[in-house]
Amino acid sequence: xxxxxxxxxxxxxxxxxxxxxxxxxxxxxxxxxxxxxxxxxxxxxxxxxxxxxxxxxxxxxxxxxxxxxxxxxxxxxxxxxxxxxxxxxxxxxxxxxxxxxxxxxxxxxxxxxxxxxxxxxxxxxxxxxxxxxxxxxxxxxxxxxxxxxxxxxxxxxx
Amino acid sequence: xxxxxxxxxxxxxxxxxxxxxxxxxxxxxxxxxxxxxxxxxxxxxxxxxxxxxxxxxxxxxxxxxxxxxxxxxxxxxxxxxxxxxxxxxxxxxxxxxxxxxxxxxxxxxxxxxxxxxxxxxxxxxxxxxxxxxxxxxxxxxxxxxxxxxxxxxxxxxxxxxxxxxxxxxxxxxxxxxxxxxxxxxxxxxxxxxxxxxxxxxxxxxxxxxxxxxxxxxxxxxxxxxxxxxxxxxx
Numbered sequence: 001x002x003x004x005x006x007x008x009x010x011x012x013x014x015x016x017x018x019x020x021x022x023x024x025x026x027x028x029x030x031x032x033x034x035x036x037x038x039x040x041x042x043x044x045x046x047x048x049x050x051x052x053x054x055x056x057x058x059x060x061x062x063x064x065x066x067x068x069x070x071x072x073x074x075x076x077x078x079x080x081x082x083x084x085x086x087x088x089x090x091x092x093x094x095x096x097x098x099x100x101x102x103x104x105x106x107x108x109x110x111x112x113x114x115x116x117x118x119x120x121x122x123x124x125x126x127x128x129x130x131x132x133x134x135x136x137x138x139x140x141x142x143x144x145x146x147x148x149x150x151x152x153x154x155x156x157x158x
Numbered sequence: 159x160x161x162x163x164x165x166x167x168x169x170x171x172x173x174x175x176x177x178x179x180x181x182x183x184x185x186x187x188x189x190x191x192x193x194x195x196x197x198x199x200x201x202x203x204x205x206x207x208x209x210x211x212x213x214x215x216x217x218x219x220x221x222x223x224x225x226x227x228x229x230x231x232x233x234x235x236x237x238x239x240x241x242x243x244x245x246x247x248x249x250x251x252x253x254x255x256x257x258x259x260x261x262x263x264x265x266x267x268x269x270x271x272x273x274x275x276x277x278x279x280x281x282x283x284x285x286x287x288x289x290x291x292x293x294x295x296x297x298x299x300x301x302x303x304x305x306x307x308x309x310x311x312x313x314x315x316x317x318x319x320x321x322x323x324x325x326x327x328x329x330x331x332x333x334x335x336x337x338x339x340x341x342x343x344x345x346x347x348x349x350x351x352x353x354x355x356x357x358x359x360x361x362x363x364x365x366x367x368x369x370x371x372x373x374x375x376x377x378x379x380x381x382x383x384x385x386x387x388x389x390x391x392x
Contacts, residue, residue, distance in 0.1 A: 009347025010334030017338055020375050037375070039342060046346070118280065 006053060011046035015074075015112065019084070022111045026104070030097045033088055035104060041083035048077045052144070068155050071116040072148035078109040079137055106137040117155055124154065164228040167242075171249050172209045179257020180205030201260075208260035209253040215267050216252065218274070223249050323350055323358050328367060328389055331381040338371070338378045 019037050026035055052073040056065055082105040090098040100107065110133065114121045125133065133150075136142050180202035187197060213224045226245050256263045330347040331339060339347075345355045359379055362368045367385035371378045381389075 007330075007334050007347050009330065009339075009343040009345065010336045012346050013334065013336045013339050013343030016340055016343065016375070017336065020373060023375070043342075043346060 006050040008043070008046045008050050011049055012043055015042055015046065015083075018112050018115055019108065022108055025111075026100070026107070030100055033086055033093075033097070033101060036085050036087065038083045038085065041081050045074075045077045045081050045083055048081070049073050052076075066152075067117055068148055068151035071113045071151045072144040074116065075109045075113050075137070075147050076144040078105060078112060084108045103134055103138055106134045109137060110134065113151065117151060119154055121154070161228050167246060168213070168224060168227055168249065171246060172212065172253055173206065175250055175253030176206035176209035176257045177202065178205075179209065179254055179260060182258060183260065204260040204264070205257035208256040208263045211264060211267050212249070212252045212256050214271070215256070215263075218267070218270055223252075323348070323354065324362055324367075326350070327355060327358050327362065328381065328385055331368070331379075331385070332389060338380055340376070340378055344379070 016037070019035075019042075023035050027033060053065055053070065056062070056069065056073075084104050086101045086104050088101060090101050093101065110121055110130075121133075122130065180198075183201040183205060184194075184198045187201070216223055223245050227242065227249070326348045327344055327350075330344055331337075334343075334347060336343070341352060341356050341359065344350075344359070345352045348355065350358075359368060359370070362385070363370060365384075366382055367388055368379050369382050371380060
């Protein structure tokens, strides 16, 4: 990996640390469901994220992209490559918990974005807005630029 | 120009521009209100306040007009008047805009100031938490009462790790900005094979430069104070 592009290993470990904390909260919310973290996929997420940052920095001649941009790129790759999985049988669990299990990558992406922006999104957004964000994450072909606009708005109105 | 003159010129600019803005606002709302005198003074005061907040606003956005006006100008004497006039005109412009949209401007600047305070507070708290976390994780050795204290600082100096790979791995801890690392993460950061990183980390742990932590998701690694010190020596 070209050193100038950035430290893929650091991004990998940062995502891993996020996952460790996310796992604890997810377990508490789902009566102990276990999540698995696909290491090669997370490496791919980290590499793709670094490439995006490098491209953006080079084109705009900016040394360090801002937090909203970073959060946008990370959300994009986490949602596209889906590194987290829950192997439990969704049909055999209560509907609410099944929903959480199905949308685990969307929830993890939101968790990572919260951490990057240093905003408690669960507290900041209304339940309706939160559902809309998760729906967009899962079903809509939203680009990182749209995420970026939303995250900038969140950061500046915090 | 003396700082007192600079201050007086700023004050005069603020009051004048505030007065103009307030008058304009009053005239615009004249038709809508019966208590014209009260409304006039209300708008007048609001506009003065908004113009008075302009120096704070300028400092938030990193503009140095006020500093330039208050401090003696550098450079040749023949240029100071034009520089001063230019700065005054810029300040006048800011103050007029602020007074014209006084209510909105006051709301915006208040929100920014409160937000900045909140951000500073949160950043301080996070920095404190991170420091505490790192201290808890990286306490390498507890000195027992039996061990004699070192006679000099030289006795604390440890030889830097001989292997180049060991140095590479130690540096990866500092440059990444992530205090808790995994073998896989370090392997990606240093472009070294996974098993080589694992072997190096075991060696570095024996030399007390790094420390392993058991987590539910596996072993993680942190840099110890001895490791930080030796990085300074490399």
